[in-house]
Amino acid sequence: MEQQCGEGIKFSLSVGEVSKRSGVAVSALHFYEAEGLIHSSRTAGNQRRYPRDVLRRISFIRTAQRVGVPLAEIAETLRSLPDGRTPTRDDWTRLSLAWRARLDERIRMLERLRDKLDDCIGCGCLSLERCRLRNPADMLAARGPGAVWLESDAAG
Numbered sequence: 001m002e003q004q005c006g007e008g009i010k011f012s013l014s015v016g017e018v019s020k021r022s023g024v025a026v027s028a029l030h031f032y033e034a035e036g037l038i039h040s041s042r043t044a045g046n047q048r049r050y051p052r053d054v055l056r057r058i059s060f061i062r063t064a065q066r067v068g069v070p071l072a073e074i075a076e077t078l079r080s081l082p083d084g085r086t087p088t089r090d091d092w093t094r095l096s097l098a099w100r101a102r103l104d105e106r107i108r109m110l111e112r113l114r115d116k117l118d119d120c121i122g123c124g125c126l127s128l129e130r131c132r133l134r135n136p137a138d139m140l141a142a143r144g145p146g147a148v149w150l151e152s153d154a155a156g
Contacts, residue, residue, distance in 0.1 A: 013050045015040075022058045029058075037061055037075055039084075053086040060087045064095075067103050 019026045032038045033048075038057055040048040057078070064074045077095060081087060087095075 013052060013054065015048045015050070018050050018054055018058070022055055022062075024058055024062065032058070032061065035071065035075055037071075037078060056086050060092065064099070067096075067099055068106055069099055069102070 013021075015026055015029055018024075018029055022029075024032075029038065033040060038050065038054050038061075040050045040054075043049060060078075061071075061074055064077075065071065078084075078087070081091065
């Protein structure tokens, strides 16, 4: 069954069909919709119907998530597209160039963590004063008391 809204957009996929074709759980689709990442229309029986291009939008969302882009930034990016359209190949190319630098930095951080991990295996101390992995050169002392994330520790 296919419905058409006032703007000519055809809403023909059920939430189950979208889930099956995209590999995304129905609960995740509901979440994406609540966050404004995707949209649906409702039938007279209050069933969700999605336009076919929702599959490309979901693919865009999932791929961006896999490279570490926060969902809030993905939502902002989708809202910035003209007329709320689905991202095109050109959109992905433009956006992925910006995200590439972030991914490269994450790779460098993970490599630093990996390289420093060897010093920690077998030690067991995890001393906040001496451990090169958790607190390189006791640089946390200058920040004062409180918890610090591993990512910032790895930068040193």
